[in-house]
Amino acid sequence: MSLATFDHPLAKYIRPSAKSTANCPGCGNGILAQGILQAIDELGLSLDDFVFVSGIGCSAWIPSPSFFADVLHTTHGRPIAFATGVKAAMPGKHVMVVSGDGDLTAIGGNHLIHAARRNIAMTVVCVNNGIYGMTGGQVAPTTPLGLSTVTTPFGNAENPFDICKLVEGAGASFIARWTTYQPRQIVKTMKKAIQKQGFAFVEVISQCPVEFGRKTGMGNSVQMMEHYKQNSVTIAKAKTLSPEELVGKIVVGEFLDVDKPELIETMAKVRAKAMAAAGAK
Ligand SMILES: Cc1ncc(C[n+]2csc(CCOP(=O)(O)OP(=O)(O)O)c2C)c(N)n1
Numbered sequence: 004m005s006l007a008t009f010d011h012p013l014a015k016y017i018r019p020s021a022k023s024t025a026n027c028p029g030c031g032n033g034i035l036a037q038g039i040l041q042a043i044d045e046l047g048l049s050l051d052d053f054v055f056v057s058g059i060g061c062s063a064w065i066p067s068p069s070f071f072a073d074v075l076h077t078t079h080g081r082p083i084a085f086a087t088g089v090k091a092a093m094p095g096k097h098v099m100v101v102s103g104d105g106d107l108t109a110i111g112g113n114h115l116i117h118a119a120r121r122n123i124a125m126t127v128v129c130v131n132n133g134i135y136g137m138t139g140g141q142v143a144p145t146t147p148l149g150l151s152t153v154t155t156p157f158g159n160a161e162n163p164f165d166i167c168k169l170v171e172g173a174g175a176s177f178i179a180r181w182t183t184y185q186p187r188q189i190v191k192t193m194k195k196a197i198q199k200q201g202f203a204f205v206e207v208i209s210q211c212p213v214e215f216g217r218k219t220g221m222g223n224s225v226q227m228m229e230h231y232k233q234n235s236v237t238i239a240k241a242k243t244l245s246p247e248e249l250v251g252k253i254v255v256g257e258f259l260d261v262d263k264p265e266l267i268e269t270m271a272k273v274r275a276k277a278m279a280a281a282g283a284k
C-alpha cells in the first residue's frame with residue numbers, strides 16, 4: 004500500500020510517490036516523523052512554508068523523500084551548512100534540519116555549534132539513538148560510557164556529549180529534549196521550536212532496535228521504550244537528585260527559551276549600514 008493512500012490524518016503531508024519507508028520496523032524515526040507533521044498541522048502551516056534539510060544516516064530519511072515539501076538530502080555532517088544557505092537566501096521559509104546524533108555531533112559538530120552561536124533562525128531536530136545506525140552500529144559521541152557496541156566490544160571508553168548543554172554553551176535560543184516515549188510533548192515542543200525566531204534545538208532520544216538494542220543488549224523496541232519510560236526525569240525532578248542519582252537518567256523537558264539577536268535580521272541591518280555608507284561616499 005502506498006504511504007500516500009494510507010487512511011491517516013497526516014497522509015496529506017506524504018509525497019504521493021513515496022512508496023515505503025527506509026526505516027526498520029520498530030524504529031523511533033516513525034514516531035518523530037509523525038510528531039513533526041502533527042506540530043505543523045496543529046500550527047495550521049503549509050508544507051510549502053518549509054524547507055527540510057537532512058544529512059546522511061537513518062534519521063535523515065525522516066523528511067526525505069516522503070515529506071511532500073522541498074527536501075534537501077545533503078552530505079554527511081553538512082545539513083546545517085546547507086540549511087544556513089537556504090535560510091540566508093529565503094528568510095521567509097521555515098528551515099528545519101532533521102538528522103542523526105552522528106551526523107550532527109561527530110562529523111557535523113562544528114556546524115552545529117557555530118549555527119547555535121550565530122543564532123540563525125532554524126529548527127534542528129537531532130535524533131539521538133546513541134549510535135551510527137545506518138552504517139551498522141558503530142560507537143558515536145553520544146554512546147553511553149561503558150556500552151559494548153560493534154566497535155567497542157569491551158565497552159566504550161569515552162564520555163558522551165550532553166548535546167543540549169553543548170548547544171546552550173554555544174548560544175542557542177531554544178533547547179529541549181524528549182524521548183520517543185513522550186510523543187505528545189514532542190508535538191508541543193516542536194510547535195514552539197518552529198515558531199522560534201532563533202536557533203531552536205530539539206533532541207529526541209530514539210530507539211534503534213536493530214543496530215543498538217539488538218547488539219548492545221538493550222533489547223527490542225518495546226524494551227527500549229520501557230527503558231525511556233522508567234528512566235526519564237523532568238527538569239524539576241532532576242534538580243532534586245544528586246549527581247549519583249542522575250547517572251543513567253534521561254533529563255527531559257524544555258531547558259531554554261530566550262530571545263536574542265538573530266543572524267539573518269542582524270545581517271540585514273549590517274547590510275543596510277554598509278549600503279548607506281557606500282551611498283554617502
Ligand atoms: C564523509 C562521510 N563519512 C562517513 C560516511 C558514512 N556514514 C554514513 S551515515 C553515518 C553515521 C550515521 O549516524 P547518525 O548520524 O547517528 O544517523 P543514524 O543512522 O544513527 O540515524 C556514517 C558514518 C559518509 N556517508 N560520509
Ligand code: SF4
Pocket residue numbers: 025026027029030031032061062132136137210211212213214215
Ligand atoms: S538501523 Fe536502527 S536507526 Fe536505522 S532504521 Fe533501523 S532501527 Fe532505525
Ligand SMILES: [Mg+2]
Pocket residue numbers: 060103104105130131132133134135136143
Ligand atoms: Mg545515530
